[in-house]
Amino acid sequence: MPDAAELLKLIKKSALEAVDASKPMNFFFGQVKSTEPLVIDVEQKMKLGKSQLVLSRNVTDFETEVSVDTITEDALGEHSHSFSFEIGEAGEPPHTHGFSGNVGNSDLSHAHKIKKRMKVTVHNGLAAGDKVILIQNKGGQKYLVLDRIG
Numbered sequence: 001m002p003d004a005a006e007l008l009k010l011i012k013k014s015a016l017e018a019v020d021a022s023k024p025m026n027f028f029f030g031q032v033k034s035t036e037p038l039v040i041d042v043e044q045k046m047k048l049g050k051s052q053l054v055l056s057r058n059v060t061d062f063e064t065e066v067s068v069d070t071i072t073e074d075a076l077g078e079h080s081h082s083f084s085f086e087i088g089e090a091g092e093p094p095h096t097h098g099f100s101g102n103v104g105n106s107d108l109s110h111a112h113k114i115k116k117r118m119k120v121t122v123h124n125g126l127a128a129g130d131k132v133i134l135i136q137n138k139g140g141q142k143y144l145v146l147d148r149i150g
Contacts, residue, residue: 028134030042053144060126069115071111074109083099086099131148
């Protein structure tokens, strides 16, 4: 009955391929071991390096534009200045003049209205110890680092 055994193997193989086809990707949990070079330890089973990883924007530093409409906090409150100086010997008979005083309190507090679109950098890069979620592509050669966990 070698034909029955071969048929059974073919049926099992087809069933496994059907199951794999219904799961085009797998997800895993990992932890960043280092960032230079980037190494992620996946579920204590394997280590992935930079060439195997695709980083989403959620785990990288990036620039973006934001709209700002705000008023700055008051700057420079009330303050005063004291002064003193002396003019050395001059005139007849030789004598000196000394001056001292205080410029009274001045209120220099002010704020600025800012309303504009501006570019900012979001510092979101991975750091050693970060726990991440990864998605493995169907071929298993590349892993998308989707986001941090917790």
